[in-house]
Amino acid sequence: MYHLRLLGIVIVFGAAMVRADDAKSSITKREFGRMPNGDIVEIYSLTNGGITVKVITLGGIITEIHAPDRNGTHDDVVLGFYKLDGYLKGHPYFGCITGRYCNRIAQGKFVLEGKEYQLAKNNGPHHLHGGNVGFDKVIWNPKEIRRDDSVGIELTRRSPDGEEGYPGNLDVTVRYLVTGTSELVIEYEATTDKATPLNLTNHTYFNLGGIRGGSILHHELMLNASSITPTDETLIPTGKIQPVKGTPFDFTEFKAIGKEIDKVGGNPSGYDVNYVINRQEGPGIPLAAKVRDPKTGRTLEVYTTEPGIQLYTGNFLDGTIVGKGNVSYQKHFGFCLETQHFPDSPNHPDFPSTILRPGHKFQSTTIYKFGTTK
Numbered sequence: 001m002y003h004l005r006l007l008g009i010v011i012v013f014g015a016a017m018v019r020a021d022d023a024k025s026s027i028t029k030r031e032f033g034r035m036p037n038g039d040i041v042e043i044y045s046l047t048n049g050g051i052t053v054k055v056i057t058l059g060g061i062i063t064e065i066h067a068p069d070r071n072g073t074h075d076d077v078v079l080g081f082y083k084l085d086g087y088l089k090g091h092p093y094f095g096c097i098t099g100r101y102c103n104r105i106a107q108g109k110f111v112l113e114g115k116e117y118q119l120a121k122n123n124g125p126h127h128l129h130g131g132n133v134g135f136d137k138v139i140w141n142p143k144e145i146r147r148d149d150s151v152g153i154e155l156t157r158r159s160p161d162g163e164e165g166y167p168g169n170l171d172v173t174v175r176y177l178v179t180g181t182s183e184l185v186i187e188y189e190a191t192t193d194k195a196t197p198l199n200l201t202n203h204t205y206f207n208l209g210g211i212r213g214g215s216i217l218h219h220e221l222m223l224n225a226s227s228i229t230p231t232d233e234t235l236i237p238t239g240k241i242q243p244v245k246g247t248p249f250d251f252t253e254f255k256a257i258g259k260e261i262d263k264v265g266g267n268p269s270g271y272d273v274n275y276v277i278n279r280q281e282g283p284g285i286p287l288a289a290k291v292r293d294p295k296t297g298r299t300l301e302v303y304t305t306e307p308g309i310q311l312y313t314g315n316f317l318d319g320t321i322v323g324k325g326n327v328s329y330q331k332h333f334g335f336c337l338e339t340q341h342f343p344d345s346p347n348h349p350d351f352p353s354t355i356l357r358p359g360h361k362f363q364s365t366t367i368y369k370f371g372t373t374k
Contacts, residue, residue: 025049025180027144027151032056033084039139041084044153049182058087059136060155060174062095062204065184067370070297075210077298077370079323079334086323092316093203096136097174098129100159100166101354102201103274103310103343106236110346112167112195112355119165124234129203131164135172136203145177150185152177161194168194170356183369190362197346198356200364201306205314205334208293208300211325216313216335217258222290223251225275225309229342229351233267239348241276249273254290257313257335270315270332274308274342285365289337292373303367304339307352312336339366 025048032043041058054064063081066074080094081087087094108119108127120131129136140155152175159170170192177185188200207213228249229237244250248260249271261270280286288309289302302309314334321329345351356362 025151027146027153029142032058033088035088035139041139042142044142044144044176046151046153046176046178046184048151048178049180051178051182051184053176053178053184055153055176056084056087057139057142057155058084059096059138060140060176060202061087061097061136062176062202065204067208067298068372069210070372070374075296076324077206077208077210077213079205079207079329081323091321092205093129093136095202095204097140097155097200098203098338099135099172099198099200100130100164100170101127101197101199101346102129102203102338102340103199104128104236105197106344106347108165110197112197112346115167117165117167126234126236133164135159135200140174145175147177149181150177150179152185166196168192168196168358170196170198172200174200183367186366188362188364190356191358191360192356193358195355195357197354198362199341199345199354200362201310201338201340202366203336203338205336206291206300207334208291208298209296212327213293213296213333215258215330215332217256217261217332218294219257219335220254220292220294221251221257221311221335222254223275223309223311224278224287224289226252226278227276229274229276229308231273231343235272235343237274237342237344237348237351239350244275249275251311254292258332261313261332266315268315268318268331270313271311272313272315274310274340276342277304277307277309279307285367288339288366291335291337297372297374299371299373300337301367301369301371302337302339303365303369305365306339306341308340308342310336310338310340310343312338337368339364 175187248263
């Protein structure tokens, strides 16, 4: 596993259609496409330890991750597109960095230091994933990184004071690193010159079955979380912490994602809720989740320093988006495990604070580790 001194997200995967021990460390880049204004979007291919991960400079989007199945055959296990046009036409945050505030802020409003701020309402009456032009829709400045045990890229940008209604000039760094032991690390750091809410995550949709994996409802999930932050019908937390025992939200032991999904409700129906991760004493990053696909044998483990993790089961996918391999992404064709602070925290003083202040640095660590089982 990657050294825990690093701050970010770690994912272990395999390179496309090659054995893990056949590939060598490399960083390559090419033009992925051009924005309507002519700006170039680059794609970086990071190979190390036998895995390959591809990231574009638009939104820091992870476009491809390849993982071996129980027989050693690799496949792309994330939803998205192979061409820029797919991302420019609009998509449900496939693979991107979301911010300044991932998830929802009720009515797009919060009060900070006695001043009320109004954000864009881009999700019904609420603010979602940073607004109309969040971190997912801007081009980041890339720089190649080489460390003793990893290769990667560093993405940086300044979110100016007032962008999407948020206060303060926010300097953000996101690093994607692939290690010699087949891990992808995403490090998050940020500083500000004015107090501001901040909640960053990566919004990758996984399907451990691969490009043509179909529904993920047969995937088996375990969450190290004994409670959730329940929501109203518009997915805004009520402010309560609710135990999951005896409810369809209980994943404290492995069960198929689809086993009780019909009892969850929602419009559209399915899981879209923040789980409160059980904390542990002592060193190391706590386990948040484990997922396994009985068909392919692929497994995924999630570790994080964040207090919450959003389970989302692709409820809003409806077949209108055609992705990789000409596959129409139907409902429940992907799942997200977004490590985060709780939704709408600026309006819930009892939730862990998401306010970043001058003189402090935001740092977060999440690990997504892939493997196989028989």
